[in-house]
Amino acid sequence: MYVRDLPVSAPVREHYRASGIDELYPPQAAAVEAGVTAGENVVAAIPTASGKTLIAELAMLTADGPALYIVPLRALAREKYESFAELPGVSVGISTGDFDSPAEELGGEDIVVATAEKVDSAIRNGASWVADLACVVVDEVHLLGRPRRGPTLEVTLATLQRRAPGVQIVALSATIDNPGDVAAWLDAELVESTWRPVDLRTGVYTDERVEFDDESVLAVDVGPVGPDEERDTEVTAALVDDVVDGGGQCLAFVRSRREAESLATRLARTAEGEAADVAESVREAGGTETGRQLAAAIESGVGFHHAGLVSEHRALVESAFRDRSLQVICATPTLAAGVNVPARRVVVRDLKRYTGEEMSWLSTLEVHQMCGRAGRPHLDPYGEAILVGDEHTAGEIEARYVEAGPEAVESQLTARDALRTHVLSVVASGFADSISGVLDLLDATFFAHQSPDVDLSGLLGSVVDELAEMELLDVDPSREGHSESAADGDPSPETLAATALGETVSTQYVRPETGARLLAGIRTIESMPDGDVTPLTALGVVCETPDMRGTYLGNRERAEIYRYATRHAAEFTTGPDEAADFEEWLCAIKLARILREWSEGATIETLVERYRIGPGDVESHVERAAWLLGAGDALAETLGADVSIFESVRADLGESLGGAADRRRT
Ligand code: ADP
Structure with missing residues (x-):
């Protein structure tokens, strides 16, 4: 099937031809045959890079009205928005920010790109554009199986179908064990395929060789491993060097931020000119220690990528890899979940991650998503995914990730x-x-x-x-x-x-437990002497809510944070005796302290050094706190309480967010 056969406008056909798309890939043709351009519901469960975006675009372009594209992550929203904005004759809107609005301004757009949370909150806030939708595309629908995101996604889809009866639903999924379940639920045609534009071979490293699932074997010269060196890291280095020396690019996945940074240092190479320009852009975007370390790593041709980086740095690393100024990225598994960064070889060094209690194996679905990044169309003859094992683990790795298929997706709604x-x-x-x-x-x-x-x-x-x-x-x-x-x-x-309180909690898009915690905080504040109510009071309340993602405590800071809590005890609404969990309470105090220092003008660099958090963490904590302070203020108003501290701290933080980029440069 060819682009010229599609029921889209001539400029759109020309646009596809100009971007090298002439003949549809087999799963795309199957989706058209299943009725994706004729208003039918379709679930496409197909591998990474097999062209899901085109399937979505065809559905949205041929729909009889506005379309909504739901993404799981903000970073993906931006990428999709940019790609849809190139479609001729189509207006595109994006909505990922504030949760407490119906986003009415999106009403006039042909395509709206939004995160699932944003859609959920728009529905709760009575957005009228939802009822006019003709087509809804859900990206990464396999996330239905995730504890937090999954229930939001399924309830959102169920309510969307109520609000816009007859709306066409197109769901895009990684390959999973039970795509038929998802299709039957959505009353959709199923397009299931393992076709990939570039062949992928997957193998497990052990004992100086990789045996791939297509029976081929790669000999690897790791050389002697010194007493201070870690074997898996040296193996990874040999696998990375091998492919980069042959002109390819490589993604190396490890379990933690720190591991990503230290692997990048270990892999430093002599890089070419373009890397220096990228390093310069990284320096210009921010002057924290992590930023400097990233710039130095990039100068040596190796970037790192994890959630602790500020978003601008992450985007620079992704685009430098795509335009090949960067040969290697050392990343945590988050990189596999979204953005398009194909490489000739993917090496997964760590197949276990610490869950807070123990080291446990990554899910097969997650490892397959990392492996699926291997193989760039038109550039590589094939993609290679290599899982690093040893004589003890190789058998289990092979069974879990090479022989077994991905898990089934199970609803988490009854949590x-x-x-x-x-x-x-x-x-x-x-x-x-x-x-x-x-x-x-x-x-x-x-x-x-x-x-x-x-x-x-x-x-x-x-x-x-x-x-x-x-x-x-x-x-x-x-x-x-x-x-x-x-x-x-x-x-x-x-x-x-x-x-009335329940309505406020729902429209402010906070969890009920967060609402209850905020209410308790507001009542305590009402009974406190005025002089004790400070910004720290409001920050303490929001940091104790479950919607404020926690931080961790280093052993050495525990005593110091406790002393701080004691010094400011009169300002906090809870003490150690009221806390259900002492450790969590201390973490909340630490967060409140960080946010307080931020609102008093501390730079990201100071906070990163003082509290050992990532620069990206400061950004996301400030953003979350501003949202929760807004919710606190709205609840105080609903309650008729004379408590204005939430709003005044929120205004301070909101202002500081605007100046965040400048503060990174100081
Ligand atoms: P997925 O979302 O399935 O991971 P994408 O939709 O991002 O994959 O497509 C991967 C790449 O393949 C993109 O660069 C896209 O332009 C290209 N592509 C998609 N369909 C075709 C096609 N029919 N012919 C040639 N290239 C295509």
Whole structure:
């Protein structure tokens, strides 16, 4: 099937031809045959680089109205936005930021790119553009199996179908074990394929050789490993050098940020001229120690990439790799989850990660996504993925990641936290006003499709009770119709309504537990002497909410943070005795302290050095805190409490966000 046969405008056809797309790849042709250009629901479960973007574009371009493209990560939203904006005659909007608005300005666009959280919050805030959608594309739909993101995605898809009946749904997935489940849930045609534009061979390293699954063998000369050297690192270095010496590029995956940085130092090579320009741009974008280390690594032809980098640095590393000024990236697994950075060879050094309790194997799906980055169309004859093992682990690595297929995707909706959030949101946004109404909506979720025999009414009842206890839901068992519906066998005739506080929690897009924590904080603040209420008070409250992602505590700082907490005890709303978990409480104090120093003008560099966090962490903590302070202020207002500290600290932080780029340069 050729581009000229597609039902799109002549300029769009010309655009594809100009970007080298003339004949459709087989999975793309299969999607067209399945009706993707004729308004049919389609699930495409196909490997990385097999052209999912074109499938999505064809659906959105041929839809009879506006389209929404849902991405899991902000970094991906930007990449997709830029790619759709090149389509001739199409207007594109992007929405990833503030959670507490319906984003009405997106109403006029042909295509809107948004994160799943943003779509969820727009629905809760009553966005009118949602009802006009003709097509919804869901990228990386296999994330349905993730604990936090999955439930949001499935409830969002279920409510979207209610708000925009008949909307075309196109879901794009990595290869998973049960794509048929997802397709049946969405009433979609399934396009499943293992076709790739470049062949991929995968092998396990052990004992100076790699045996690939196509039976080929690569001899590797690691040389003697010194007493201070780590064997897996030396193996990785040999595999990287081998491919770069042959003119290829390589991605090396390791388990942690620190490992990514130290591997980059170990791999330093003599790089060519272009790398120096990239290093210069990195220096211009920010002057932290991590930034300097990154610039030095890039000068030697090797970049690193992890969530602790500021977003500008990450983007520079990605684009330098794509235009080949950089030969190697040492990365944590987050790089595999999205952005397009194909390499001739992928080396996975660490196949286990620390989960907080123990080292455990990465999922097969995740490792396959890393491996799938190997092989650049038109540049490499084939891609190679090499998993580093030794005589003890090679057998298990082979069985887990080479022989076995990826896992099935299982709904996580019944996790209590998730259910609480979504029950409140469907009631607050008017989708249901009784337990049976909520059950009815949940019936349209992936969970109900996967487990049709599970009766959720018991679990739902207790979640509703918890929400009532948190003052977020009103439960009224005495309404008319009580006896009738009970006679019908209705599991619970109770009517449900969100309280004013519940509505605020839902539209501010914070979790119910966060809402409850903020409320408790506001009440304590009301009873505190005025002189004790300082910015640290408000920051302490938001840092103790579960929506504020934690930081960790080094052994050496524990005592110092505790002393700080004691010194400022009068300003905090909780002390160690009230905390459910002492360690978490100390972490919250540490975060509050970091944010306080930031709002007093500390530079990222100072904070990074003082508290051993990544420069990107400062950015994301400040952003989260600003959002949660806004929620605190909105709740104080709903409550009629005379507490203005949240708003004044938020205004300070908001201002500082604008100046963040400048502060990196100081
Ligand atoms: P995926 O999202 O499946 O990982 P992409 O949609 O990003 O893959 O496509 C990978 C690359 O293949 C892109 O550079 C794209 O331009 C190119 N591509 C897609 N379809 C075709 C085609 N039919 N012919 C040639 N190149 C294509």
